[in-house]
Amino acid sequence: MVTKSMEEKNTSLIVDSLQSKVEKLIIQHKKAKEDLVQLKEENAFLENKLTEAKAQVVDLSEQNKVLKLAKSLSGKNGKSTEIKLKINELIREIDKCIAQVSS
Numbered sequence: 001m002v003t004k005s006m007e008e009k010n011t012s013l014i015v016d017s018l019q020s021k022v023e024k025l026i027i028q029h030k031k032a033k034e035d036l037v038q039l040k041e042e043n044a045f046l047e048n049k050l051t052e053a054k055a056q057v058v059d060l061s062e063q064n065k066v067l068k069l070a071k072s073l074s075g076k077n078g079k080s081t082e083i084k085l086k087i088n089e090l091i092r093e094i095d096k097c098i099a100q101v102s103s
Helices: 002-073 080-102
Strands: none
Touching: 002 080
């Protein structure tokens, strides 16, 4: 009978140890799932920011081209005011297009 009692105690200790380890694994798993959700949200936020930054780069690039053109044309034929007005109109149209594409 002493042998059975020792075996039962050993089995009980093993079961308790396994139960404790399983509980720790469950807690770690829940934490990992929460971290994953948070990282996915952060990733989506950063991807959105990147898209916005790319659109802004395109917009600024276009504005830079227009300004360079305006500078090169200014002073020729005395029509610099008309050219600047036309360029400003084109910039506004480009801005509207970018805004529509971005949304």
